[in-house]
Amino acid sequence: MKKRYLTILLIIIISFGGCQKSSDQFFSYKDYVSSTNIDLGIELSENNFFAENIVVLSDNEYSSQDDLVTSEAALLFDVTNNNVIYAKNPYERLYPASLTKLMTALVVLRRGELTDSVTVSNNAANIPVAGAKLCGFKEGDVISMDGLLHCLLIYSGNDAGIAIAEHMSKSEEEFVKLMNSEAKAIGASNTNFVNSHGLHDDNHYTTAYDMYLIFNELIQHDAFINIISQSSYIAVYKDIDKNEKSLSFNSTNLYLLGEKEAPETLTIIGGKTGLTYRAGNCLILLSKDSNNAQYVSVILKATDTDVLYSEMTKMLLFLTELN
DSSP, X not given: OHHHHHHHHHHHHHHXXXXXXXXXXXXXXXXXXOOOSSOOSSOOOSOOBOOTTSOOOOGGXXXXXXXXXXXXXXXXXXXXTTEEEEEESTTOOBOOGGGHHHHHHHHHHHHOOTTOEEEOOHHHHOOOSTTOOOOOOOTTOEEEHHHHHHIIIIIOOHHHHHHHHHHHHSSHHHHHHHHHHHHHHTTXXXXXXXXXXXXXXXXXXXXXXXXXXXXXXXXXXXXXHHHHTOSEEEEEEEOTTOOEEEEEEEOSOTTTTTSSOOOTTEEEEEEEEEEETTTEEEEEEEEEETTOOEEEEEEEEESSHHHHHHHHHHHHHHHHHHO
16 A cells, blocks of 8 residues: 555656756755655655745746846745746856855755854865955864854855865865755756855856745744844854954845845845856845735846845835835
């Protein structure tokens, strides 16, 4: 009897998965699996399929809505009601810059321990890329994983990304394998990572829709919401001689700093920025309205910071006009 139910389940999975675009996935990895009334005699701990928590795009929902912003790709989703509000080039392959750090954070929240003490390596402390944004940790500094995660998401420190990767997987290369595995498991099949921070590599890419899928998984974690909503952070750590030190960081999100204004009808909860020469200016946000409906908005490859925020505000204003 169990074999019969398992066969039926496999047929359903094949039926759903075989007839849709790779970016319209109904499958996702979950830390905890919803209960079932049928005992199949198998452990459904991974790849449990569901669609109720994912906004699914179809071609006719975005093909005629590409003139709201000039940036290369953009999305605006009502994630409370799973509605598409706006989309432009959602499946175009683009560079994510520091939006990469969202995937690093997801691996930490799923597989890591926030209470771990992490020792910063020489490799993490000395990134040989001109202009790379660094928190300023030195070789031998010891900081909690929770502290590094704050530095990664609030200040976007590239050294924090490498320190996390090396602590969890012994090397950044091995950690990247986890990043790509987790990305594929949540349906982000048009994404490939080669590092944990987002500094440019031609083979390091994603799409606006895949970034939504990654962000959508992250906002299920209270710890993530708490971190991205902070406008500043003080990292407390110990140097190689066990002296306590601290570093202060401001968020890279100009909405949180009050340097850019969102529509009055919306509250910006938080998000993540990204910037490299090849990726352009990137931003993903979580917002909510007065009814506590939540929205995810994404812009990839804006030409500069002013365009990034003006077009993000324009998208959010478009939302308020609809309401």
